[in-house]
Amino acid sequence: MSSEVLVSRPHYDSRAVSQEGTPGKEPDPKPSSGSATAGYRSAKYTPSEWFSNYRTLLQQAGSDSHAARSIQRESRTLSQHTEADTSQTQADGTRLLGERLQEIHSWKSELQRQIEQLQADTEALLALKRRLEKALDATETPYAIATDNLNCRTRRMGADLVRDSVEDELIQEVDLIKNVQALLKRTAAQVVTQVSMNREAKQTLEMDWSDKYQAYNFDDHSGRCTNMSPDTKHHPSSAAMQDQVSNCTLWTTFTQNNLTKALHEERATLSLRRLVEQVLEDTAEDLRVQCSRVDQAFSRHCGELIEARSQLQIKLAKILEEIGAQERNIVALQEAIHNIDPPLRVAQSRLHLRSLRPNMELCRDQPQLSLEGEVRQINASLAALHQQLSEARGCLSRLEESRVSLEKDIHCKNHSLFIERDKCMSRRKRYPTISALSGY
Template sequence: MSSDIIVSPPYYDSIAAAHGDQEKSPPLEQDIPQVSSGSVTAGYRSAKYSPAEWFSNYQTILEQAGTNHHKAQNIKQKSRTLSQDTEAAALKTQAEGTRLLGERLQEIHYWKSELQRHIEHLQADTESLLMLKKRLERSLDSTETPYAIATDNLTCRARRLGAELVRDIVEEELVKEVDLIRSIQALLEKTAAQIVAQIKRNREAQQTLEMDWSDKCQAYSFDDASGRHSNMSPDTQQHPSSATMQEQVSTPSSWTQFTQDNLSKAMQEEQATNNLRMLVEQMLQDITDDLRVQCTRVDRAFSLRCEDLIEAKTQLEMKLVQTLEQIGSQERNIEALQQAIHNKEAPLRVAQSRLYLRSLRPNMELCRDQPQLSLEAEVKQIDATLESLKHKLSEARSSLSHLEESRMALQKDINCKTHSLFIEREKCMTYRKRYPTISALSGY
């Protein structure tokens, strides 16, 4: 039997051990038996328990073991229940997160599809505006031809001669055509600038949508990859800092509002593009109609002017023929008058000779007899006839001079009208056949 001092076993709290608390030993009980008195039994009786103490000690151990066993069973049961509950909660939370990720993917896909649709619309609108801009440029280029035609017509008509240089209906219509073409050119240039500005706004809106679409594609990829993660995924790892709230993050409402604002801006630009496209189409149709109507008016004025010139030229030519005939007749009349005057010279000489000879009669023979009176009357008659013939000859010569002046005026006017007719028909109207077609004026 050992003589060592027997002490109670260390105190172990199983509940504290289950919670990870550090083991603590209670203070030693101060129930060590007192050393027996007496020197004879000192080696056998010192530091020993009594039977009652021995029994109490192992009963205490048994009770403590039972208590610890009960506590261990309770903790194990609660641990199993807690494990099952946390496992179910974790699976439920994970399933809820997966469901929410799926819903989020559907939402992102919807907005991504809307963004893609409006991006395609903006791209198509921009392409249509670029084609419309080319049409405007071609239409603007095509207006140079009618402008050159109208200005050339005015320049050619400025070379008309004399009284033909008149501000007639043709010139008024040509001036209207030049003013119309200038206003149309200014309108086309202004509209082309509007189209360029609209193209710029469309591209800015498209760029904004493309950036939003790209961000949503990345977000969709991340959320899709997140939704595919499971407890068996080998590529998962711990990221403790990812659960902390990040600064400057959007809320679902601000996230939706941001995309809606971008789409609203895009739809505004789409509507503006559609309105501008309709406006330009109508404008091209209107300017084409206006130019063709004005061209028709100018052509009609040219035709009427040519008809007037032809009619006037015909009348002048007819009058010239009559004048030439009259000149010939007058020339013959002058010749006849001259001949008549010449024919009166002989009778006048005869009568004057007779009077002269009879004036030589002597003395009483110088009598104013009937022959003398007849001869004097004859001389007076011949003188009066000659005076009348000479007067008529002067009138005939004056008339011939006037007829010659009329002939020259008629010929000059005919030449002027022939020159004007050449300008109107050969220069102007022939050149106007190069007027652009309706399709060319419309920019096709």
């Protein structure tokens, strides 16, 4: 039965073939001894093939076992090296993240300090702005007082309507107030501009601080991640280079530039604060000095008016005495003229009666000559009395004119004193203090 079964001949293992003979070629079989045995030999190995295949399997198994052990050793070594390298790299990354956190914290603290400084500077500037506005409002009162004084002084009468030192000081005060108001407005505009620049720099620092705050949180979370963290997962694209990524130099330079700009604004703010303080101090001092000069000019002028009025009143009293004396003199002259009239009538009557003498009795005798001399004397005296009376009446008229002029001038002085002292100087008592003019 076995002689009738035909078994196909398997191929040789290529690895065994490569070790025993030429690769790709099978060993030639022994030549058949006869055609009768051809069906039994065509599917069987020879003993040498059996031994060759046996040795080949043993060698292959030994080679595979050796290779497996080598790979196992290499795998253990690679695993150990990989684990050590990975642990070291992770430790280095954690250490660098810690250093980065310290650096970010340092810059963030500096940004926070500068932000607080800018905030304090801005609040100080806003306080100075309010002081400037209050000082500007306070200048309205001196301006109203000065202009009211000028308007009141235009109502002076007569010769008292003069451009004196008081008016010059008042005009200078008005000009000074206008200049102070313009200066305060310009200074307030500078403060508003600086406040805007401070807020812009503060906003830039706050944005940088916010970015660093987020970066700190991310790096802090990254530094806390471990191999046992449950929230870690694969992000294959995270190691790719991102667009618009800055380097450490640009990162540091960016924050330094922001801090430099903030420091510049801080210095500008400090300089402006000193300027505003000096402006408020100088303007308040200048206004108060000018107010004192105006008040002194008013006081001097009121003293001059009082002195002039006193002199005028004294002179008026003398004039009134002279008028009384002159009136009495006129009365006396009139009485003298009245009293000289009877002797004149007597003398003229005597001459008239003697002119009625007849013929040779009409003689220019001694009585005639005496009577004619008496009439001439009386007429001369009467003419002198009339002349004196005319002069006395003219003098009285001039005295009356002087009295009227003195009374008018005294009335002008009283009116001027009322304007200067009761109107102007009393109004100037409401002049703001230095603290009010300084914006407090």
